[in-house]
Structure formats: C-alpha cells, structure tokens
Amino acid sequence: MDVEEFRIRGKEMVDYICTYMNTLKTRRVTPSVEPGYLRTTLPAEAPIHPEPWDDVMSDVETKIMPGVTHWQHPRFHAYFPAGNGYPSILGDMLSAGIGCIGFSWAASPACTELEIIMLDWMGKAIGLPPAFLALEEGSKGGGVIQGSASECVLVCMLAARAVGIKRLKHQFPTVDEGLLLSKLIAYCSKEAHSGVEKAAMISFVKLRILQTDENGCLRGQTLKEAMEEDEEAGLVPFFVSTTLGTTSCCSFDNLPEIGPIVRKFSRVWLHVDAAYAGNAFLCPEHKCHLAGIEYADSFNTNPNKLMLTAFDCSLLWVTNRYLLTSALVVDPLYLQHCYDHTAIDYRHWGIPLSRRFRSLKLWFMLRSYGISGLQKYIRRHCELAKYFEKLVKKDERFEVCNQVKLGLVCFRLVGGPEETPQQVDDLNKKLLTNVNASGKLHMVPASVRDQFVIRFCVVSQHASREDIEVAWDIITDFATELIEGPDKERDLNEERARKHRAALAHKRSFFVRMVSDPKIYNPAINKTPPPQPTSPGTPPQPAPATPDTPSDADSIRLVPSTPKQSSWISWPLAFFFQSVDNDANDLPLRFRHLDTMVRLKSPHPGRRGSTPGASPERRAPSPAPH
Ligand code: PLP
DSSP, X not given: OOHHHHHHHHHHHHHHHHHHHHHGGGSOSSOOOOTTTGGGTSOSSOOSSOOOHHHHHHHIIIIIGGGOOOTTSTTBOSSSOOOOOHHHHHHHHHHHHHOOOOSSTTTOHHHHHHHHHHHHHHHHHHTOOGGGOTTSTTOOOEEEEESOHHHXXXXXXXXXXXXXXXXXXXXXXXXXXXXXXXXXXXXXXXXXXHHHHHHHHHHXXXXXXXXXXXXXXXXXXXXXXXXHHHHHTTOEEEEEEEEBSOTTTOOBXXXXXXXXXXXXXTTOEEEEEOTTGGGGGGSGXXXXXXXXXXXXXXXXXXHHHHSOOOSXXXXXXXSOHHHHHHHHOOOOGGGOOTTTTTSOOGGGGSSOSOOOOTHHHHHHHHHHHHHHHHHHHHHHHHHHHHHHHHHHHHSTTEEEOSOOOSSEEEXXXXXXXXXXXXXXXXXXXXXXXXXXXXXXXXXXEEEETTEEEEEEEOOOTTOOHHHHHHHHHHHHHHXXXXXXXXXXXXXXXXXXXXXXXXXXXXXXXXXXHHXXXXXXXXXXXXXXXXXXXXXXXXXXXXXXXOTTOHHHHHHSOOSOOOOSSSOEEEXXXXXXXHHHHOOEEEEEEEOTTSSSEEEEEEOOTTOTTOOTTOSHHHHSOOOOOO
16 A cells, blocks of 8 residues: 555545444444354455455455444443544554654654653643652652553552562562562452452462452551551562452542551552543542542553543553662663663553554543543533433332442342342343343443442443433343243244344353453452462462571561451462473363363372362352353
C-alpha cells in the first residue's frame, strides 16, 4: 500500500468505523460461535502474494465480525467500560503514523515530555497530592503510562521488593538475597484484582489475601493483625495493595484506616489500585473516596475504563520515582544519551523498553471533552446505574447486593423461602446463562459475600434511560420464564429452540468464564481455608546456611508459623515445584485461579513438598461446574 492508497483506505476505514458504531444495535451483542470457528474459514498459511485490500476488508465483515463481542453495544453490560472515544482513536492513529518509540527522552523528546505533562494534568484533575506530580517544585514523584493496571501493580511490587531486600541486606549483609526474598510478604484483600496475585507470582513473594468487611472493604484492623502476626512469625511485610473500586462489586478499601497502620511498619509500600474508579475522581462528588491517599506510595487508574480513552492507557503515579527506577534500571551504552541525568527516561519506569506515543490520545481526549465533558459522561454513567438499582429494588423477586457508588450494580434473584443457598445460586447462574445465550444482553457474574451475583455495569458511552429499561425488560422476561416455567401453550418449535439455546448457553458459559476475571466468579478462592504449615503449599525451606552465612542466617527466623487469621496465603511457586517434582499418576485438580481443570502430577512418595491431597488447593472445594 503506498501513501496515495493509504490516503483513500484510511478515509474508508474511518467510514467503516462510523458505520459500525451507527449500526451496532443491529448486531448480536455476543457472537454465537464456538472455539476454533475462525480456523475453518481462514487459510492455514499466510499468503505468498499480495491480496487486494477490498478482499481483506470483505473478510473483516464476513469472518471477523461474526466472532466479535461488541463491547460498545448498548446491550453490553459486562466487565467495566472499554473506552473508544473518537479523539483517542485519532490519537492512536497518529501515534501509529508517527511510529516513534519513546523509550528515552532522546528517542523522541515530545513523546516523553507530553507524557510527563499529561500525567501531571490528570494527577491534578483527580486530586492526587502534589507529591505525585513530576513538575511540582521539589517533588520526587511523577507519573507514567503503562499498558495495564496489572503492570502498574507489578512494577510497584518490584520496586517495593527491591526496597525490602535492600533493607534486609543492610541488616543481614551476609545472608543470601534468595533467603531474604523468602521472608517478604505482601497483602491485599480477597476483593483485590487477580493481577495482584499474578504480580506476587512474578515477584516470587508471598501474598496474604485478607478478609473484607460485609461491604467488601479491607479494614485497618484486619491488616494490622495480619501484619503483626506475620512479623511475629519472622516474615517481613513489604507491600500492601489496596483497591478503590473493586472489580467484583466496586467496593472501596478503607485507606484512612489502612494508611496509618502501614506507616507504623518500616518501609512498607502502600499501593492504591483504582483502575476503574479513579477516573470518577475527576468529579468533586467522588473525591471523598480518595481520603487517605496521602499515605500512599503509588496510585493507578485506567482512563481506558471510565474516561472513554481507547485501550491501552493505564496511568501510574509514584511519590518517589527513584525507588521505582532503581528497581528497574539497566543501562547499556547504546541507550545512554547526554541528557539522561536531567531528563526522564521512561524505559526505567516499566518492563518493556519500547513504548508507544500513548499520551497523544490522552491529550486529545482532555482537550476535546475538557474536564467538564468527562465529568458529564461519568455523572450520567453513575446516574444510570442508580436508575438500574431502583428498577431492581422495585421488583421484589430481586435484591441488590452491593453499595452502588459508581456504575456497577450487583444483583440477584432472591429465590423462594424453601430454597437453599446453593439452589438460589444455581437459579441465578441459570438466569445469567440464559440471558447471555440469547445474545440480547451480556453480563458477567461475581461472588459477593460468597453468593453468586450478576454484575450489571453501565458501559456504552451513549447509554440512555431507555437502554437501561430495555436491559431490565430482557432480564425480567428471562427471570419470569425461569421462575414460572415454560408457557403451556408454547408450540413445539419454540420448545426446541429453547433447548437449543440452553445447549448453547452451557457451551457459552464456559467461554464467558474464560474471558472473565477468574476471581469474579470462583467462590472457592474466597472460601479456601488458610494453609497448614506442613502442606506442599509451604514455600520451600531455605537451604542450610553455607559456611559464610552462619550468624545472620541464624538470626532471622526461617520457618513462618501458620497464620491465625482466616486469610489466604498464596504461595504460587508450590505449583511449579509440585509439577517439576512429580511425574507419575496424573491427578485431576482444580487450579485455584483458572476455572478449568488442569492436571498436576501426583507425588513420588518421599519427595520434598509433595504429600498427596495436603495442599490448600487440593483441600479447596471444587465449585460445581456451571
Ligand atoms: N484492578 C481493578 C480494580 C480492575 O477492575 C481491573 C480490571 O478490571 C484490573 C485491575 C486489571 O486491569 P488491566 O486489565 O488493565 O490489567
């Protein structure tokens, strides 16, 4: 494609996108395809010879679109919103067109400088303290755009880990870093996003997952008890990840309580994940949720969730950028430049070296909408959720299961007085499955207070009251059908169609689960008891002290005791050791965080860390397939 053809095709593409957006309503919100559908329609090999662009675009419509879940569809109410504001699409287009890679200031000065300024603009607009802003006099802080909230949490955990290891190394200079690492423990609540657990896995550290109060909020006292208990047991708390606006029910951890507790422990890093809710702090009426932010070391939010900005755009701020960069810096000669002591080089702020010009889309959004335009959108989003909540509350067959503070409503059928909790869960699973299978509306489940609930999120940018009413009509129609049974007069054809829907629903529910955050729907994660000290879930014991490390190694406690609190300690590496150690007798086992059956190998008798059936994961009750 040469520049003249690009000029034409580019305009056609914009037309295609506009038509797509204007006609979205006419499409099914979710595709009715099965895994592998595309393989049957595309060739097995890449074409040797160039193909006409018209053929490519025709395949987009006939082959790709049938397999697309339409996140911008007015009947899409799953997950959280995925922004696609037009100015941000144009920003991404320009970024791809310029095609620069801004890993250092010198690699493309405007790319770095616009990012610094945008992060300061946004930080001020949502109400972060000046310590988070790069251009504030005397500040050591600053912000950066990462690819995802998960990356934000990971890089902060890596920075905190470096701080923790350095501190321990100072105390115990002759102890091996590996042993020091085995002492570090991080904290989050059971409502935290599973990205925190993944970060702990990658960082090779323990993570203690704490109970919340009845509103899904992590309280200071719970954290305090856990941290004290762990210190007592010889562990070293180093990182606390809190959430403002949790994925399952949009609950808010109690930062004003947690902050002072964290401060009492030396050099524990406090992170605040506000991936979705953070954008709402643009509105003065939601800034109250930021109370306690002055205690935090880092904060992240995703404008690609509630600020209409196209993915990817995750903003991370830290109060001490040197702690972040010193954990991530590697500096080969070919990347150095003469301004690297005075300019920010974002390659030291994250995992990838190469980075796109993502700040362009943020700049375009902020200028095109203005803060007032974004506030208007956020307010309508929250108001529509309140409207949906009202509709649910008016129907006595249903109940609302969360505190509706932003755009997410968790609700469920109450069930009959004679029904057991399991039966009510099953009823709600069936309702959700039937609704999703119809392709008329799309929602995902969550576990709230150990109950299966349905999440209804306001997603579409232009959602109206009418859209909410249509959604509620669809939900209540399916509920009526479920509760009252099939209409006696329905003809055979309809009955057959219903069965076909149910079969599809069953298959589709698997697909839905796969694309969901596993923590949203897997109650086993929340119910699993704490691990026992001798289980294979216990991290491998440190090697015996080598001749040059006797005194220090002896002076720190090697074996953590069992936590008394009912909370979960994640020792992800146990899985790896288990599967490496053992190679006979496959045992079916439910992997805690994937809602699929995986097979881990059964133990060789007598091998380390491989007692059959003793791991916390094996003791976890497997939720019934749904
Ligand atoms: N944190 C919270 C509170 C979330 O709701 C989500 C996703 O919805 C994430 C983190 C993960 O976001 P990402 O996909 O950007 O990693």
